[in-house]
Amino acid sequence: MKKALVTGITGQDGSYLAELLLEKGYEVHGIIRRASTFNTDRIDHIYSDPNLKLHYGDLADSTALVKLLYNLKPDEIYNLGAQSHVRVSFDIPEYTGDVVGLGAARILEAIRETGLVDKVRYYQASSSEMYGKVQAVPQTESTPFYPRSPYACAKLYAHWLTINFRESYNMHASSGILFNHESPRRGETFVTRKITRAATRIKLGLQDALYLGNLDAKRDWGYAKEYVEAMYLMLQQDEPDDYVIATNETHTVKEFCQETFAALDLDWQKYVKYDARYERPAEVDLLIGDPEKAKKKLNWEPKTSFKSLCKIMVDEDMKLAKKEQALLNASI
Numbered sequence: 001m002k003k004a005l006v007t008g009i010t011g012q013d014g015s016y017l018a019e020l021l022l023e024k025g026y027e028v029h030g031i032i033r034r035a036s037t038f039n040t041d042r043i044d045h046i047y048s049d050p051n052l053k054l055h056y057g058d059l060a061d062s063t064a065l066v067k068l069l070y071n072l073k074p075d076e077i078y079n080l081g082a083q084s085h086v087r088v089s090f091d092i093p094e095y096t097g098d099v100v101g102l103g104a105a106r107i108l109e110a111i112r113e114t115g116l117v118d119k120v121r122y123y124q125a126s127s128s129e130m131y132g133k134v135q136a137v138p139q140t141e142s143t144p145f146y147p148r149s150p151y152a153c154a155k156l157y158a159h160w161l162t163i164n165f166r167e168s169y170n171m172h173a174s175s176g177i178l179f180n181h182e183s184p185r186r187g188e189t190f191v192t193r194k195i196t197r198a199a200t201r202i203k204l205g206l207q208d209a210l211y212l213g214n215l216d217a218k219r220d221w222g223y224a225k226e227y228v229e230a231m232y233l234m235l236q237q238d239e240p241d242d243y244v245i246a247t248n249e250t251h252t253v254k255e256f257c258q259e260t261f262a263a264l265d266l267d268w269q270k271y272v273k274y275d276a277r278y279e280r281p282a283e284v285d286l287l288i289g290d291p292e293k294a295k296k297k298l299n300w301e302p303k304t305s306f307k308s309l310c311k312i313m314v315d316e317d318m319k320l321a322k323k324e325q326a327l328l329n330a331s332i
Contacts (some may be wrong), residue, residue, distance in 0.1 A: 001051075005074040007059060007107070012185040013125070014080045015042035017228040022049055024092045024232075029072055031057040031081065033091035037122040042185050059103030065110040073116065076235050077160075078123045079107055082151075083161070085189060086129060087149035090281055097154045098248050104158035108173070114240040121172040124162040127155045128179040128183045128220065128246070141177065141242050148282040166240055166297045174234040176185075179220040179246035179289040181227040182309060184316035191253060192221065195260050196313040200321040203264045206328070209271050213278030215254040218286045220246045223304035233298040246289025247302045259310040264318075 008014040009030030058066045083127035089096040132148035165172040186193035261268035
């Protein structure tokens, strides 16, 4: 039985990846941060699986990481943990850099310190945000980076450090440069989920309006459940490498609003309002990735269309909105 360690296992990607690895017969270990409230809701449905084991830890704690690797000796490590909200990274740049950037450094050093360089395969969750002010359209693995946020800068440090450890120590370390990927498990403060959550609540009369920032930003949106399959495939290759994972389509935030509200027979323009607080100090105007390398080498390509993704999210959030409505009615 292969053993995998996943940081960020309670997040959107971590929960889908944990499901995938368990289905493939892995023993899956996840690192979770201690909190005074339960924060494992995305993996509650697999919590009782005997092959899922959770450990308290933090990407800011190198000692705990080293101890964990000494004890577990995993075959694969997937580093998905992060402070991943781009807008918030402008407010807490030091913390973002510590967890996102130095967090990767701590794991890579822990692999070296525990003598697992020849045994373990490492996956680094890189981000399309690293392209920032894009230097080419579409973006490929060789497109120059131009980060436009503290989050993107931290991800870029982690990305290049992964390459450095690969070249310096012959480590099987790969990076997935994932473009925006969404699902019903996306956090509610992220723009796509914010839109689908609000639209379904508006449909049921639970909310009056939705406040957003830049509606003209263009993103390459895919389905998170499919993107974790690419992560897994990268670590099954004989040689480590870096891959763009994307759909090669771009859509504006406005289009996401249009598609979402249309699925509910609503006119988005009646409900979506502008709020300058959601603008970034430095914006990323356009992201569109070319996944040709992943298609050729990993035999991976996206299957879910933009329209279908919106529908998946709307359907699930409508279930939540109806539960909320029922609870509200019961309390009256």
